[in-house]
Amino acid sequence: xxxxxxxxxxxxxxxxxxxxxxxxxxxxxxxxxxxxxxxxxxxxxxxxxxxxxxxxxxxxxxxxxxxxxxxxxxxxxxxxxxxxxxxxxxxxxxxxxxxxxxxxxxxxxxxxxxxxxxxxxxxxxxxxxxxxxxxxxxxxxxxxxxxxxxxxxxxxxxxxxxxxxxxxxxxxxxxxxxxxxxxxxxxxxxxxxxxxxxxxxxxxxxxxxxxxxxxxxxxxxxxxxxxxxxxxxxxxxxxxxxxxxxxxxxxxxxxxxxxxxxxxxxxxxxxxxxxxxxxxxxxxxxxxxxxxxxxxxxxxxxxxxxxxxxxxxxxxxxxxxxxxxxxxxxxxxxxxxxxxxxxxxxxxxxxxxxxxxxxxxxxxxxxxxxxxxxxxxxxxxxxxxxxxxxxxxxxxxxxxxxxxxxxxxxxxxxxxxxx
Amino acid sequence: xxxxxxxxxxxxxxxxxxxxxxxxxxxxxxxxxxxxxxxxxxxxxxxxxxxxxxxxxxxxxxxxxxxxxxxxxxxxxxxxxxxxxxxxxxxxxxxxxxxxxxxxxxxxxxxxxxxxxxxxxxxxxxxxxxxxxxxxxxxxxxxxxxxxxxxxxxxxxxxxxxxxxxxxxxxxxx
Numbered sequence: 114x115x116x117x118x119x120x121x122x123x124x125x126x127x128x129x130x131x132x133x134x135x136x137x138x139x140x141x142x143x144x145x146x147x148x149x150x151x152x153x154x155x156x157x158x159x160x161x162x163x164x165x166x167x168x169x170x171x172x173x174x175x176x177x178x179x180x181x182x183x184x185x186x187x188x189x190x191x192x193x194x195x196x197x198x199x200x201x202x203x204x205x206x207x208x209x210x211x212x213x214x215x216x217x218x219x220x221x222x223x224x225x226x227x228x229x230x231x232x233x234x235x236x237x238x239x240x241x242x243x244x245x246x247x248x249x250x251x252x253x254x255x256x257x258x259x260x261x262x263x264x265x266x267x268x269x270x271x272x273x274x275x276x277x278x279x280x281x282x283x284x285x286x287x288x289x290x291x292x293x294x295x296x297x298x299x300x301x302x303x304x305x306x307x308x309x310x311x312x313x314x315x316x317x318x319x320x321x322x323x324x325x326x327x328x329x330x331x332x333x334x335x336x337x338x339x340x341x342x343x344x345x346x347x348x349x350x351x352x353x354x355x356x357x358x359x360x361x362x363x364x365x366x367x368x369x370x371x372x373x374x375x376x377x378x379x380x381x382x383x384x385x386x387x388x389x390x391x392x393x394x395x396x397x398x399x400x401x402x403x404x405x406x407x408x409x410x411x412x413x414x415x416x417x418x419x420x421x422x423x424x425x426x427x428x429x430x431x432x433x434x435x436x437x438x439x440x441x442x443x444x445x446x447x448x449x450x451x452x453x454x455x456x457x458x459x460x461x462x463x464x465x466x467x468x469x470x471x472x473x474x475x476x477x478x479x480x481x482x483x484x485x486x487x488x489x490x491x492x493x494x495x496x497x498x499x500x501x502x503x504x505x506x507x508x509x510x511x512x513x514x515x516x517x518x519x520x521x522x523x524x525x526x527x528x529x530x531x532x
Numbered sequence: 533x534x535x536x537x538x539x540x541x542x543x544x545x546x547x548x549x550x551x552x553x554x555x556x557x558x559x560x561x562x563x564x565x566x567x568x569x570x571x572x573x574x575x576x577x578x579x580x581x582x583x584x585x586x587x588x589x590x591x592x593x594x595x596x597x598x599x600x601x602x603x604x605x606x607x608x609x610x611x612x613x614x615x616x617x618x619x620x621x622x623x624x625x626x627x628x629x630x631x632x633x634x635x636x637x638x639x640x641x642x643x644x645x646x647x648x649x650x651x652x653x654x655x656x657x658x659x660x661x662x663x664x665x666x667x668x669x670x671x672x673x674x675x676x677x678x679x680x681x682x683x684x685x686x687x688x689x690x691x692x693x694x695x696x697x698x699x700x701x702x703x704x705x706x
Contacts, residue, residue: 160693164693253600254605257692259696260692264696264699303593305621306623307623479556499576504554506574
């Protein structure tokens with residue numbers, strides 16, 4: 114019998130479990146290239162201790178970045194950070210990035226911890242982001258992270274793969290965030306549950322690595338276990354600039370078997386917005402009607418890269434925020450922030466009236482900073498708009514959009530697209 | 533093993549982890565009792581105060597979608613919920629539930645039946661035979677696939693924490 118071709122996740126899980134092949138539905142034990150956690154490392158190290166863990170299985174594979182409550186807003190969070198610093202020192206974990214270096218999903222690739230063809234576990238649902246570089250970024254929970262610290266592996270069921278073909282090319286003023294919002298609106302919040310997603314097609318190949326990160330990041334919002342782009346010249350160039358280590362590419366075989374294939378003509382996609390309170394509640398901005406806003410949020414792991422800040426700055430150049438509107442800017446990393454200062458982007462944002470913050474997660478999940486008041490509406494480049502997500506559930510609404518739409522809305526005082 | 537309890541019918545699809553356990557609590561190191569007080573807070577503020585040990589939650593599709601936060605599972609467990617029945621679960625919620633040894637049961641027929649009759653059924657009794665894969669609601673019986681394999685192994689150990697502890701002890705010979 115001739116073996117069928119394999120999809121990316123089948124190949125990657127085969128390799129991670131030391132096998133030649135991995136079949137859909139099979140249970141494999143995978144050892145990760147990296148395991149990521151953030152402020153929740155305080156809770157995780159507690160669980161690790163209760164399990165009887167003394168030394169993590171391989172300190173060089175553990176990655177921790179402090180990003181959720183940064184700088185710490187109260188003594189308890191500061192104490193959590195202190196516990197984490199003590200732990201990384203005791204364990205000899207050198208991949209530790211303290212407050213201010215940036216959001217974990219930006220810091221991980223920036224510092225060369227993501228390469229193609231590997232499994233990356235993370236105690237954060239947006240670990241799927243790392244599929245942009247052809248790695249299998251798979252989210253797990255805190256207890257499971259502690260277990261991997263102890264045992265160096267965990268079990269995974271090899272998932273089916275959904276192929277998403279992105280044809281055509283993006284119109285002027287339409288960015289990757291609009292594309293993924295459109296896709297989620299079509300496929301729904303559970304459309305990719307338990308699946309691996311692969312992005313193919315002309316428009317996918319033209320997308321910058323940052324744009325690919327936006328798509329893979331949002332893959333979590335379709336329920337995906339993992340979301341990836343095949344490696345190409347753009348990926349290789351990005352990785353060589355970063356100075357990432359040696360890697361092997363695991364592109365899908367030509368005869369790989371996909372459960373479903375979706376095809377989208379990106380030339381048809383216009384600026385989109387996800388309305389409260391679900392990420393798949395997507396409509397074109399042009400069909401939204403009049404929605405006034407109080408707060409605009411630009412940044413986060415979804416759209417906090419230099420290209421995102423520049424997309425917004427291009428719209429804000431020479432303009433001011435609408436009266437009463439606040440624009441919060443959360444760059445995804447110190448590196449991004451530094452580049453934004455150097456190339457004038459930060460100045461444009463500040464001049465327009467933006468409040469530029471420490472690179473951190475902040476308002477995205479209502480943990481610290483930028484909380485909404487009852488009755489307020491926010492347009493945001495983040496990844497979730499669930500009721501109460503930004504820390505207050507009384508009559509608040511969060512609309513998800515692209516950096517350009519967020520910027521244009523901040524000027525108009527209501528949700529509009531830049532084109 | 534059999535479970536019997538009152539049904540809490542959450543008549544909605546896509547109940548997400550932010551409403552089950554709000555983000556503002558996720559970086560607090562709460563005790564189980566404190567966590568239980570916030571269970572389902574942004575979906576039904578009255579739930580935590582009224583839920584009783586052994587209650588069975590019945591929900592809609594894609595239950596637990598959103599964040600990886602494990603507390604969305606633990607708060608329900610500490611609040612006393614014995615099992616959650618839904619037509620489907622978000623991948624990570626299901627996995628976290630196995631790891632925390634909270635019974636999560638995929639049974640669209642039972643969930644849809646309870647939701648369809650919720651005015652009569654709310655807080656009525658349901659029974660679950662975990663080994664045979666049977667749910668009894670009133671005079672109706674429904675089937676589901678019982679847990680097996682790796683998931684069952686972790687569950688029977690009492691969750692991933694005791695499972696990992698045992699594995700560590702056996703590998704160090706202690």
